[in-house]
Amino acid sequence: MAAAPKEATNAIGLEEIRTEKQEPPKGQKTFTVEEAVETIGFGRFHIALFLIMGSTGVVEAMEIMLIAVVSPLIRCEWHLQDWQVALVTTMVFFGYMVFSIVLGLLADRYGRWKILLLSFLWGAYFSLLTSFSPSYIWFVFLRAMVGGGVSGHSQGLIIKTEFLPTKYRGYMLPLSQVFWLAGSLLIIGLASVVNPTIGWRWLIRIASIPGIILILVFKFIPESARYNVSTGNDEAAVATLRRIARMNRATMPEGILREPANESRGRFKDLIHPKYLRTTLQIWIIWLGIAFAYYGVILASAELLERDIVCGSPAPAGEEAGDVSEESRSPCHCRLFGPSAYQTMIISTVGEIALNPLNILGINFLGRRLSLCITMTCTALFFLLLNICTSSAGMTGFLFMLRALVSANFNTIYIYTAEVYPTTMRALGMGTSGSLCRVGAMVAPFIAQVLMSASFIGALCLFASVCIVCAISAFTLPIETKGRALQVCMTAPGALVYLNII
Numbered sequence: 001m002a003a004a005p006k007e008a009t010n011a012i013g014l015e016e017i018r019t020e021k022q023e024p025p026k027g028q029k030t031f032t033v034e035e036a037v038e039t040i041g042f043g044r045f046h047i048a049l050f051l052i053m054g055s056t057g058v059v060e061a062m063e064i065m066l067i068a069v070v071s072p073l074i075r076c077e078w079h080l081q082d083w084q085v086a087l088v089t090t091m092v093f094f095g096y097m098v099f100s101i102v103l104g105l106l107a108d109r110y111g112r113w114k115i116l117l118l119s120f121l122w123g124a125y126f127s128l129l130t131s132f133s134p135s136y137i138w139f140v141f142l143r144a145m146v147g148g149g150v151s152g153h154s155q156g157l158i159i160k161t162e163f164l165p166t167k168y169r170g171y172m173l174p175l176s177q178v179f180w181l182a183g184s185l186l187i188i189g190l191a192s193v194v195n196p197t198i199g200w201r202w203l204i205r206i207a208s209i210p211g212i213i214l215i216l217v218f219k220f221i222p223e224s225a226r227y228n229v230s231t232g233n234d235e236a237a238v239a240t241l242r243r244i245a246r247m248n249r250a251t252m253p254e255g256i257l258r259e260p261a262n263e264s265r266g267r268f269k270d271l272i273h274p275k276y277l278r279t280t281l282q283i284w285i286i287w288l289g290i291a292f293a294y295y296g297v298i299l300a301s302a303e304l305l306e307r308d309i310v311c312g313s314p315a316p317a318g319e320e321a322g323d324v325s326e327e328s329r330s331p332c333h334c335r336l337f338g339p340s341a342y343q344t345m346i347i348s349t350v351g352e353i354a355l356n357p358l359n360i361l362g363i364n365f366l367g368r369r370l371s372l373c374i375t376m377t378c379t380a381l382f383f384l385l386l387n388i389c390t391s392s393a394g395m396t397g398f399l400f401m402l403r404a405l406v407s408a409n410f411n412t413i414y415i416y417t418a419e420v421y422p423t424t425m426r427a428l429g430m431g432t433s434g435s436l437c438r439v440g441a442m443v444a445p446f447i448a449q450v451l452m453s454a455s456f457i458g459a460l461c462l463f464a465s466v467c468i469v470c471a472i473s474a475f476t477l478p479i480e481t482k483g484r485a486l487q488v489c490m491t492a493p494g495a496l497v498y499l500n501i502i
Helices: 003-022 035-042 044-054 056-078 083-112 110-131 136-163 166-177 177-194 200-207 207-221 225-230 234-248 275-306 339-353 356-366 368-385 392-420 423-454 458-474
Strands: 486-494 495-498
Touching: 035 225, 035 234, 044 056, 044 207, 044 234, 044 275, 056 110, 056 136, 056 177, 056 207, 056 275, 083 110, 083 136, 083 275, 083 423, 110 136, 110 207, 110 495, 136 166, 136 177, 136 225, 136 392, 166 177, 166 225, 166 356, 177 200, 177 356, 177 392, 200 486, 225 234, 225 423, 275 339, 275 368, 275 392, 275 423, 275 458, 339 368, 339 392, 356 368, 356 392, 356 458, 368 392, 368 458, 392 423, 423 458
Parallel strands: none
Antiparallel strands: 486 495
């Protein structure tokens, strides 16, 4: 019987400790992670963070763009039809979609850094296995597994967002597009040399090297201090903040770190809480539409170049005379990229940063919503302009502008999604958005590679219509995040804790 009072005393003692932790003594100065990040400011740590976490975009771009440059070769090797080639891309994004939700949940519960490392190990392993695929079925399965690994790369963006001071987010995050561009150009350049010489299998093996190297440098980046605070691990958060202050040669705020720990992390029901329901649904629509347009442009570019579908281009001599072989009519006919095709792909890919300066200005001065609405509307317009009868140079120009616009769309929605949700559900919000994004990416191949062959204008009108819907959704988003500090948590139904630091 004596045990019962002792247990009760222990319980009271624990409760007092909790209360004491949440309510520091009178006169004791305190600070939050947000205040520490703002006080420390931007410095050497953030440059290292930008370079290392930004490089995840290089790896992601190489793995995603790889399908576009190997499609003609696997079509030829395994005698694939259009729908089979499209299915490869669809299954990559199916893997991305499924694992995006799972990894987002795990990241909110167990940490961003651990999930980022796991996703890179997973992606590199299955990417290497893909190069040994004995058949089409194995190739599709293994690329789907690669897509699952790539889905965790978004944790790099979340870590960057949670460490950056408020006024730098609108400038530094769009600049990350440079890394995606570098990855895209690198895989296209490698393909132009490797594919005609030692084949697509060696291209995949070489493309796996940057991801493996990046795994070795992740140890220089700590776990998010905001995440540590959200789990009640204040000591780890303070240690991380002190490390950043030393690197930046700055001082920490006076006092002790105090923020409410939140036990509810990574819950799907928080995304559809009345406060966030409309925002979440509209964000999902936008992510789906942007991915549909983005990968539609990439795959349509490859399809136009592979088939040489340019209005007014001269037909081969045999075709002018009506002498079209049965092999050339076959959907499995080998149509490999030539040097001019790779050149056009490089030019259109460079377009991804053409609007970056304007995109940064729009995000920071017009706001996230209006900026996204404008670029989505322009994307719809340029999709329709592709139907104009023009030369090869004109087609390249339209593709250049489309790549610039769809890239700007992705920049803006990435920033908005990372800013609009609180720390306790940020990774889940990005994960679910990423999953809806991949639904659009899964549908895009069948429009860009199958429907476009049957009805060119029909495919373009569909892409343009989706972009208009996204523009309307962006304009009517209920929350503008420009100049707003990152939120910490939902402390009560409908209540949010955050600091407005402008």
